[in-house]
Amino acid sequence: MKNKLTPKKIVEELDKYIISQDEAKKNVAISLRNRYRRKAIENSDMRREITPKNIILIGSTGVGKTEIARRLAKLADAPFIKVEATKYTEVGYVGKDVESMIKDLLGITIRKLKSDKVEELKEKYREGVIEKVAKLIKPYDTVNLDVKKELVEDILAGKYDDYEVEVEKSPKGDLPFVEVVSAGNAPEEGVQGIIDNIVSSFPGRGKSKSILMNVVDAIDYLLNEEVEKNIDMEAIIPEAIRTTEQDGIIFIDEIDKIAEREGGGRSEVSRQGVQRDILPIVEGTTVMTKYGAVKTDHILFIAAGAFTLSSPSDLMPELQGRFPVKVRLKNLEEEDFIKILTQVEYNLLEQYKSLLKVDNVDISFTKGAIERIAEVSMDLNENVENIGARRLATVVETVLKEIMYEAPYEKLQVIKIGKREVDNIYKEETEEENLDNYIL
Known part of the structure; x- marks a missing residue:
């Protein structure tokens, strides 16, 4: 987050997309700025002790609760996920457990960082790939730089877009794409190992072949191949974990639906169970993921709900305490x-x-x-x-x-x-x- 993103500037940006709700915009702007302030503190012990002041937005549907959180995350260029409290079940029951919100947030962060890195590498290797394609169009002597320069300029101008060249396709390109998605919290390694063994037995494994493709597709194919060879996922994952821990924002919608109500029946037990499971996540805990441990202490949580049949005071006292900032949004006129x-x-x-x-x-x-x-x-x-x-x-x-x-x-x-x-x-x-x- 940039130093120039002051609370007033943040509100000015939010004003471009959200009408009214000044109090809510002011509170989220302060929370976002406090993240920058915390990171700027030199004393690491003090920095570790300062936790986000989580927010509950109270208001009927369509008044801007989700939009405020979404725009805030975009403004801060922070990993953001919206979840619905009603989709989670108490540990031990069939359904989504609350830790999955952290795993999903990390997944989003990894995809974002990988996408950014891919674009960076494409920019880095684009010139070399275009020169490689130029040589496929008209093989030139490395000494004759004028021919190469002219060819490259013609390619960039689009003169060879439909011209077909012969590209050597790697063995990897002949194999079907297989993605393993585990059920619940089951480990994927065993299943992936089986898939890898099956894939390795495909006929033609390890053999490359040449195919014809137009220049535009050839550049795209060779560029992706170059990126795939040089992208370092081992460096991206630790960075993604750090970014998730320090900059992540989780928007918990419909939190009012898991609040206990007077005269409630058996469903109240389930609601209270979900609250108990959410509490340590918001309070600060370590969630184990397939990529490593993620600490939730400094993730910003923004909860929202209409609270027409309940109020924030119906939530567990411990959970209420983890959302010290409560803002009531006004109905739109x-x-x-x-x-x-x-x-x-x-x-x-x-x-x-x-x-x-x-x-x-x-x-x-x-x-x-x-x-x-x-x-x-x-x-x-x-x-x-x-x-x-x-x-x-x-x-x-x-x-x-x-x-x-x-x-x-x-x-x-x-x-x-x-x-x-x-x-x-x-x-x-x-x-x-x-x-x-x-x-x-």
């Missing part, structure tokens, strides 16, 4: 919906404009249409089910359905959506009859 449609970067209306532009449709929305879309969304939330800002997508999709169905066009079609067009679709007399159509 019509004015917020208008801002979401007009002020958010890459907002919903801009997305549909870009989609329809592909099919020769230039679409625009009047101020009246936008206000009416917001008004209809509010009405449906109040009279059907409150799904917050997600309702906007339902309404806009309905308004544009016929236009999207009729496209594409040969000639550019300029279409302006006004309040009247929205009213024609959402007539008052039919709105009540067809409410079921808008329930997600």
Whole structure:
């Protein structure tokens, strides 16, 4: 995380994508900044003692809880995973155990670091691979650098894209791809060993062959081959573990669903069991994975829930204590919906404009249409089910359905959506009859 990412700057970035919810944005910004502050402390003992101040976001669906966490992780370029508390079961029961969230987070981190390393290596070896392909097009003397230079320039300009060259394919390329996915926490090594023995017995194992492919595919194939030979997974895995431990963010959604409620039955026992299992993960423990041990002490946990039938105080006291920051998000109003449609970067209306532009449709929305879309969304939330800002997508999709169905066009079609067009679709007399159509 960069030094310039101050809490105020973080909130400014979040403001581009999330309307309202200032208190929530301020709290997550402070939590993110505290990570940088902790890392900057020179005293290692002090640094080790400072743990993240985990957050519970309280609010109904569609008010921005998930989006805040997701954007925060993207802003910090941190490993991020969203999990649902209801998907986990108490240890000893069939289902997902809570430690799998740490394993999944590590898996995401490994894939991210590997992807970054692959891009770095591709950049490093691209020039050499292009020169190799140039030699396949027209073998040149190493002394004659002008011929090589001209060929390379022509390849980069796309002049040889469809030209076919003969590439020697490694034996590895002839074998079927076999991926082993273990069930639960079962070790994969034994199964993988069996697979390796089977693969080694394939006919033609160890023999290379030449195949024809166009220049674009040849560059791509040789580049991937070069990357595969030079990527060091043994160096990536320790780095991934460190990154997961120091920068990981886990968003636990629907935490209210595992809170104990008054007058609860047998299901309350299961909920309490999941809480007991989550507690050490949030508190700080070591989780064993197939890549090594992962300490959870400095992973940031952001929990969220509507808490309509319960409250955070219904969670186990020990678990409550591990989420010291509690923020209640406000329900969105019509004015917020208008801002979401007009002020958010890459907002919903801009997305549909870009989609329809592909099919020769230039679409625009009047101020009246936008206000009416917001008004209809509010009405449906109040009279059907409150799904917050997600309702906007339902309404806009309905308004544009016929236009999207009729496209594409040969000639550019300029279409302006006004309040009247929205009213024609959402007539008052039919709105009540067809409410079921808008329930997600």
